[in-house]
Amino acid sequence: MTSMREPTFLILTALAVRALHGYAVIREVERLSDGRVVIPAGTLYAALDRLTGEGLVEPERSEVVEGRHRRYYRLTDGGAAALAADADRQRRNAAAAAKRLRLRAAGPR
Template sequence: MTRQKPSLTEPQYFILAALMDGPLHGYGIIKAAEQATDGRLRIAVGTLYGALERMERAGLVVDDHEEIVDGRARRYYRLTGDGTAMLAQEALRMQQAAAVVIGRARDAGVSPA
């Protein structure tokens, strides 16, 4: 039996999704995730940097570059090939899981939304 990689947490998923269009700094990632979820997901700074650190160790993101803004270093992160693959795998997993519920709800004559 092939062992599947663990799925991403919701914050990890939206952090990776935020990086799909290119490198972003921490605040940019937080804002992109918040916008993608219509404000439902608000990633705390500590959660963000803890997740980025774990995902960097796992090879899903890398430190892209740093710039100084108002005297403070702003670090940018970017998605790796492995990060892109993991994000796509997780999106497919969620799509398949949702299809099961939507199909059953449709069969029962119930609207899932």
């Protein structure tokens, strides 16, 4: 898999611990990103449909709360593997950048 866009990474991260319904995913993504990433509902459901098609998430259950239908999604094993791989990629890239910045701060040799 190629590198993930930040919203996809955060959606999968939000679902890493437990199944969540759409609005809870939106809130969790906002919390995880310290408010930098806010996903509109229409965008989220399009992303969840795409991620379901890719086998990274799957619907777990549905319920009706106060007359509104809630569908809960969960991360699949494939989704967890993809999330772990991208987190590792980001970690390596951040380490490389930090090393280069340390060299830059040390000045020319």
